[in-house]
Amino acid sequence: MDLYNKLRGVPTVYYFNSDDKTSLKDHMERNFINVKIDNFKRVSTSKYTKVNIVDWKDLLLDKKNYKLPASTAGLSITVLETLKEWYNNTEEEQVIICRDTIDFGLYQYWNFDWEYLMTRIPYDWDAVLLGFENINYIPFYLHQIMPAHTFGVALLNRRYVKKLIRLHCIGDQYKLTNYIANKNFGLHSGTPDYFVGHCGKTYCLPMFPNHTDFFDKSTKRYAITKACRLAYYDWWRNDKKRHSLDELFTYGKANDTGMIKKIVRYLGTDGLKK
Numbered sequence: 001m002d003l004y005n006k007l008r009g010v011p012t013v014y015y016f017n018s019d020d021k022t023s024l025k026d027h028m029e030r031n032f033i034n035v036k037i038d039n040f041k042r043v044s045t046s047k048y049t050k051v052n053i054v055d056w057k058d059l060l061l062d063k064k065n066y067k068l069p070a071s072t073a074g075l076s077i078t079v080l081e082t083l084k085e086w087y088n089n090t091e092e093e094q095v096i097i098c099r100d101t102i103d104f105g106l107y108q109y110w111n112f113d114w115e116y117l118m119t120r121i122p123y124d125w126d127a128v129l130l131g132f133e134n135i136n137y138i139p140f141y142l143h144q145i146m147p148a149h150t151f152g153v154a155l156l157n158r159r160y161v162k163k164l165i166r167l168h169c170i171g172d173q174y175k176l177t178n179y180i181a182n183k184n185f186g187l188h189s190g191t192p193d194y195f196v197g198h199c200g201k202t203y204c205l206p207m208f209p210n211h212t213d214f215f216d217k218s219t220k221r222y223a224i225t226k227a228c229r230l231a232y233y234d235w236w237r238n239d240k241k242r243h244s245l246d247e248l249f250t251y252g253k254a255n256d257t258g259m260i261k262k263i264v265r266y267l268g269t270d271g272l273k274k
Contacts, residue, residue, distance in 0.1 A: 001113045002115070003112075003113060006107065007035050007036060007113070010037060010114050011094040011096055012040070012095055013032070013037060013039065013041070013097075014043050014082055014098075015028050015041075015042060015100050016043050016075065016079065016097070017044065017100040018046050019044055021100065028042075028102070029042075035104055035107050044078075045078050048073070048075075048077050049071065053070045056077070058173075059172070059173050060077075060173065060176060061176075066188075066190060067186070068176075068191060072190065073176060079097065079192045079196070080164070080168050080169055083156075087161050087162060095156050096154065097154055097156065098131065098152060099131075099152055099210070101210045101211055101214040101215070102210065103208060103209045103211035103229060106207060106236045109240065110236070112245060116245075117205070120245075122203060124201050126163070126199075126200030127157070127197050127201075127202040127203075128155040128205065129145065129151065129196075129203075130153040130155060130205060130206075130208055131152030131153030131207060132150050132153075132197070133150045133228040134148045134228070136148055136263060136264075137260050137261060138206055138228065138261050139251070139256065140206055140261060141243075141249070141259050142203055142205045142250065143203065143251045144202070144251070145202040145203070145204055147182055147183075147184050149197060151192050151197055152210055153207070153208045154197060156196075160200045163199065164196075168189070176189060177190060180198070205249075206235070209225075209228055210225045210228070212225055223267060224263070228263060234261065239259070247259070
């Protein structure tokens, strides 16, 4: 394993960033350089906003039944549009998509590289969530996606991207009101937090938390982000030392329960040092 260049060989990374969030753009691109990723592309999320919703609302099929904020619809369309362009204009077999609030600080604690990770993903995978949050608990081993997992960083294969396009793209329009049975997402597939990972055979390994610096401290979202980030750091800094790579990359083990972090335990905990 190459523990000096752990992300050697990653596919192209597309990150989503608003035009007015230049500090987040700088954050992402500085960190890509630090972890030696040079095949990244920025995708603007400023094309479809609540300010110009009159110009693009007709892109939504069944828009009268879409109940989420315009900003969520705009991001959903941007993500799906990006996946369509990638699928139609490249021959790449895999792609990574991510938000622009990702914390790269745990890179130094991983005891494996990208090549090793890819050899340990089960053969039937469609997607792998490498960064996500959950309001309940997070298993710190490779596991199948859980009902409340959200989207932060995701590896997708070509077969799965084709499926996402089929489910959510009708011509030049987007269907974001598909019925689902997941109460965590309001029974509709209207957000990337749902459809990026929950539409296929998705495995999860918590490697990239969100960074608390980029969230309003007065919000519930900040509290959840902070608690999840603390759980990530606690695992990789401390608990990881007590477990082998085989334990990290398998599930259904006798000690699975001991490798799970309950997020409620980290609510109200002092923040991490930067």
